[in-house]
Amino acid sequence: MAETMHIEPVKLTRDDFTSPIDARWCPGCGDYSILAQMKKVLPELGVPKENIVFIAGIGCSSRFPYYVDTYGYHTIHGRAPAIASGVKIANPDLKVFVMTGDGDALSIGGNHFIHLCRRNIDITIVLFNNEIYGLTKGQYSPTSKQGQITKSSPYGSIERPFNPVEMALAAGATFVARTIDREPKHLEHILKRAAMHKGTSFVEVYQNCVIFNDGVYNSLTDKKVKDDNLIYMENDKSLLFGKEKEKALHWNGTRFEVVQVSDHSVDTLTKHKEDGGNPAAEFALSSLSMEAHLPTPIGVFRNAHIPTYEQMLQKQIDDVTEQKGEGTLETLLNSGKTFEIK
Amino acid sequence: MAETMHIEPVKLTRDDFTSPIDARWCPGCGDYSILAQMKKVLPELGVPKENIVFIAGIGCSSRFPYYVDTYGYHTIHGRAPAIASGVKIANPDLKVFVMTGDGDALSIGGNHFIHLCRRNIDITIVLFNNEIYGLTKGQYSPTSKQGQITKSSPYGSIERPFNPVEMALAAGATFVARTIDREPKHLEHILKRAAMHKGTSFVEVYQNCVIFNDGVYNSLTDKKVKDDNLIYMENDKSLLFGKEKEKALHWNGTRFEVVQVSDHSVDTLTKHKEDGGNPAAEFALSSLSMEAHLPTPIGVFRNAHIPTYEQMLQKQIDDVTEQKGEGTLETLLNSGKTFEIK
């Protein structure tokens, strides 16, 4: 920490974050959109550029750090959450991002992912979910749909997918959200809120892989049908959808059901609450995306505020120091039961 | 599989499962109770003894396989779910148990644990949760309470605990239950139901470690107070508790609240449903144990029935075989584009 220089924040622009290295994703890859929105968000955070660190594992998505002109560490497959934890604990002044894929975060890195959420270290995790292993050329991932035909499942995958939002909620992340590469405004908005959140924030981005899983989110991005399939959750607002916002998700006391707005007076419709106080609603909402006949919500599932790991660690350091005095090398060496030999 | 001998099941007794090796847990350890109940359950399963396999990782709890006279494999720390998956897929005739601890299953083994639940391989996981690392002499575990003082947290742990039931639910286990070492009847009953379930079944056993975390479940086991803190969930029954069963958990449309039975007519009280159809209720119930002022439910949180991994694999093998014919060495070698050199 001693090495961190504190400089008056200057107003930065997206160009300040443009890396000299050209992004090398396939033309049309959803990753470009995430990069573009992130570069818009970064100058808005009020964090000096040298205090921003991107940590990634391995995967197409994990190439991300090279493409922003900040500190960046392209590490090994699945371990970014653990590496990022060390970075943040070592220097809590840094704004730390973990950029990861569905394979990187949920397959090999599943354990580090859930433990980071549990510890509530102030890190923003952005998961590029393309439901495929892109970099290794198209095997099914832990979010691929059952039956999906891929290089490693020529007769269809027999595995059930994880729901990343549900895992993050269960593991204890304090900010949990979902967005889509093809909704740039929404994406930007969510990335910004996640980045500003204090504690572990998690954003699942539905991302299209044009090469190995093209169109997997068509029902949510295709203009013709998306209105009937996508719900934008907003705090304190009803969960409307449909071309004319004529439909709504309504809580029937046990679960969400689709109702016609016309059948209800608007203020009796269930309002979305982000405050993290109600596990029942959080999980009920998150489970919708797994049901083919129900709309998929994007937006914020949970936004809770509790002390972060590194705040508690600092408090413990302060408390112990106050109680025992600051340790010096002299006291260190001479602690314990000493005796003189003459 | 070819090697499995099929023998007419003989009626076995608990003595048939008593290992010649003496259990070496500390006197008073909760593990003894789990062993005792398991030995009662095994003869009831109708599975020949040679078809029963216990797989364990490392920990006091993971010594379990040595103490039952079946096939047993004491493997390495955290990997039992993955090893057991291989065992079951290799020979679906076997009844496979994973015996594990809170450290083994949720710390180093967290990833394998959630992936096993996701895949729904027909394996029974019994997690001995003593909220401590017993074998390595008392460090906090991922289920230890915040503030707990242990060998590695002399000033109190700053980490938030996982809720194992919630993790198993989110990861997709199809049978999820909780019980306590000090409730032998309940323990036996739940172990038996879990063992009979087809698919990944998960049982969290609250287990007392007399040496490093003694009394951690006192509020649930101490005769004086337990009635006010413990709820036995039973399918289709109200969630009553209290000395005189005078209190109940009641669903108020959003969450569970504690009500006086006298204030309600009994059939309006919320009834517990195990059927796995309602994530809202499952997670609402599972989250209760994390709240100090609410009672802790034991019993079955979810009991859902869907095809298992190995059933689907077998079906795929059968389908492809039907379609392409059974592969022989002759066809294997001569497949692809061959040509003759003369």
Add this chain to the structure above:
Amino acid sequence: MSDKQVKTLESITIRFAGDSGDGMQLTGGQFTDTTAIAGNDLNTFPDYPAEIRAPVGTTFGVSGFQIQLSSKPVHTPGDAPDVLVAMNPAALKVNLPILRDNGIIIVNTDSFQQRNLDLAKYESNPLEDDSLKLYQVFRVPITTLTREALKDSPLRPKEKDRSKNFFALGMTYWMYTRSMEPTLEWINTKFKNKPELIKANTLALKAGYNFALSTEIFTTSYRIERASIKPGKYRNITGNEATALGFIAAAKKAGKELYLGSYPITPASDILHELSKYRNYGVKTFQAEDEIAGIASAIGASYAGDMAITTTSGPGLALKSEALGLAVITELPLVVVNVQRGGPSTGLPTKTEQADLMQAMYGRNGEAPVPIIAANSPSDCFNAAFEAMEVAFKFNTPVLLLTDGYIANGAEPWLIPKVDELPEIKVEYATDPDNYQPYKRDEETLSRTMAIPGMAGFEHHVGGLEKDITGNVSYVPEIHHEMVNLRAEKIKRVNNYTQEPELFGEPEGELLVISWGSTYGSVFKAMEEAKNRGLSVSWYHLRWINPLPKNLGTIIKHFKKVLVPEINLGQLVKLIRAEYLVDAQGFNRVLGLPLNSGELLEAIESHLKGL
């Protein structure tokens, strides 16, 4: 046609190069199949870009495919290509340095526009300055000609352009007097539901052929006589395919089901892909959540009686280390395949290297020896996989099989073995339940006595703690000492049962070359040339690296010097020095590429001079 010359060559090396999207791997594959059918011996080297999907036209995105074909046996894809087919400036830029002097270049002139030149970072157009003056350059507007040939096709222009690799292929077919038949057939099957594509690709192929035949540009075509390779039924096979087939064959010969637990990783993933196709052969593939679960599940499957394998590459092997130790101490049959790639860490995932040998030997805690076998060539992967399994079951031990990116992706014709030439694999289980002791050993092999779940009366416990003969935990110091020594001795005995490699060359002389694995082809070529030059050098190519063959010590004694070429900083050479106390020297190149036989030959000569 009649006014064109036909020259006969002994062998030729061609490299197809273009953008990742240009279909060069497919083109190379077709040329390979056709060549095989023509009866030449051949060897290939696909050299595609790293994991990165580069923007079109940059040097990062260049994909290459090299093939050597010959009327003599060949063992490498050739050091320096004789012919380069360059579909764009980037492909030219990247590959020019390795082309042989005065080599042939066929370029698609259409792609040499400013934009592409810029992308390839060319300051001026190499077709216009004199930078290619040392080569024979054939300038062909391939894109234009393809479009022209397809002018009647209803396909969109972009789709038409995709056929240009067939045009290029057609030209090379004429130049090297190949028949178009096999490729035409392939096109018909491949696109059977897309008649427009059949038509387009057929037209493009033929147009290319005819262009070469009729145009003035090409004056000569070449014949390469059939190779006098062993008669029989062949197929082209890559190393990864051969590995997969080797294991299925072993499972059939053992009467076992094959179980693969694996996590995808370049360049090993294709073994997983290949094996997942064989459901009707009873093959079970389990795509695990990570490499640890991959090996762990394979250990479980082995414990339960399947024939179990796990496949990976370097970083994955590192992750498997701890679990591999469990397989060692519980003495279960298992084969771990490590398709080596450039390291350390993520390193160079798509490039080849031999730098995991020491990890294979020693990358585990405690004394945890395992036998190590290495494959020599793509088709040899079949034999190596089969043999690894034989040893795994004979000794009840995990075995490490080393291949690498070069032979895993490379292809060569494979003489298909006869079913009954393959040996049976005997799997033995305990028979006497009354006196069953899981760690009782066979006197000869020291292999332990297995019983698997489902066998009534043999219920027992095993585990990762030290144990006595009953399988139960023992902390007795002497038992630990004994077990550690028994496990070591068991692996030493593997070489009582494996075949020793043949020495190439005289049994004594000045210099002995010792090599292993995929350098086989390069060393072979260098040694042939050395023989031609009359050099006093012999060659010993290891198959089993642990344990080393029994006679190696004796062989070494008959030479003054020992040279060990490896694609690492010197790993086998360390084992040999430690074992035989001979001043063996390494010849080491770590370029992510197969060893260059020319360079090796020079090294041999200079070592001989140093005598």
Add this chain to the structure above:
Amino acid sequence: MSDKQVKTLESITIRFAGDSGDGMQLTGGQFTDTTAIAGNDLNTFPDYPAEIRAPVGTTFGVSGFQIQLSSKPVHTPGDAPDVLVAMNPAALKVNLPILRDNGIIIVNTDSFQQRNLDLAKYESNPLEDDSLKLYQVFRVPITTLTREALKDSPLRPKEKDRSKNFFALGMTYWMYTRSMEPTLEWINTKFKNKPELIKANTLALKAGYNFALSTEIFTTSYRIERASIKPGKYRNITGNEATALGFIAAAKKAGKELYLGSYPITPASDILHELSKYRNYGVKTFQAEDEIAGIASAIGASYAGDMAITTTSGPGLALKSEALGLAVITELPLVVVNVQRGGPSTGLPTKTEQADLMQAMYGRNGEAPVPIIAANSPSDCFNAAFEAMEVAFKFNTPVLLLTDGYIANGAEPWLIPKVDELPEIKVEYATDPDNYQPYKRDEETLSRTMAIPGMAGFEHHVGGLEKDITGNVSYVPEIHHEMVNLRAEKIKRVNNYTQEPELFGEPEGELLVISWGSTYGSVFKAMEEAKNRGLSVSWYHLRWINPLPKNLGTIIKHFKKVLVPEINLGQLVKLIRAEYLVDAQGFNRVLGLPLNSGELLEAIESHLKGL
């Protein structure tokens, strides 16, 4: 007292043994502290049961603590104890085989009842048959006497019985003329909130002392003169404590915060426990979810500018292999501590071994060299940790520090260093943002140029793929070759900056013994005796194993034979053979125990004879 004899001895080895619940480790610890204050040199060996908590009274549950004290410098806890204090039959059974002939046994006769004899699997009572006739047996009804002493205490009988170890301790204090003061003091602090326990333990201690003083049973007490060890301030310290302190000291000397990322594992956990106490020293301990996260988080902390370490034992090191490769290729300062234990796999978790050396050298994919340092003794862990950190920061490299269960748990007096005798650790960062290149190297050390997040103007990228000097990914073959060689060369240069060990004995002769790590004490003892016997043997004990010291090759040339004693099947010996082509032979015992110096001496003699 006056009618009892006082004999003076040079040194004595005592072993306290009892059930896990009998408090033997505490008893041993008190004896140790008191002995240190008495000015003797000493060395201890706690030998507690494996992880298993055995049922009371069985041999599995026996816990032992051995201490050698002397008026001369001692380096081992002694091969065979002179005195055994056995609190129950199981303790007698387990320890009798190692007691020296005619040794003293003090038994608690109260515990020799049928039940305990059965539990210990004694067929007849050894106190009653003649199985102890070769020893001097002192029969003391310790339990009865303790109860008697505490008859007025309000404690419950079970609680009273817990004081019986203090009774036993009291007896030994009289026998070896120790003062009771330090222990009385300790009792007062330890139980300050439990006055009844202070009283009980004080009474028991004094009762034991007085019993020995007044009873007829003990006729002789012994004096051990103060050792003439270097004057100064001392404290007893275990290896794990010393390791922890060494790192905190290094952090202070570098002006850095210390970060530990670790997952508990026997016998390394105590370093985590120890460091977690030092919050007021700015020490951050992160108990990770597994070993991979432990090292990964430490890599992150190092990357962000903390002084970072990760601690583990064998299986944990295996799991860290992949991430360690990342630290190698990104060239970050980091120390990985491996407290070795018996392997392979879970092996013998509470026993000692030196079998992870090869894993430390080679347990990573690709060419991924790291410097390796080993500690010699409990207190030496402080220096080794400090030195490891100096090298990590000088070269920007991960460093492996090897200790083992024996020295990690063993204790010895440690001469506390003066604060200003410890060197500063210079940490250098880039200074010129305009020309910053993260892989630009110092010409002398080849260390790369670091900049850490928070430094404005130095934003850059690093990662696990091969890279060029800018840190950006490069697939150029020559760059890979160059980087692989640079990383190797950098590690080779470490021995330009580290101190070479001193040769013990003559610079030339018949036999050279080369050893490393915790065998230091045993070899020292054997060598002293060899010197006494006039044998022509010298000794070189390595501190850095990779790279080997520069002068070792020259030293070896001056001896006819080389012997390498190790607690493994021969690992260092392989490195030495490969490096120097000398026919070095191993002396190997893998018993889970420290090397026996008597056996080693025999081996030395027989190797000399073999000349």
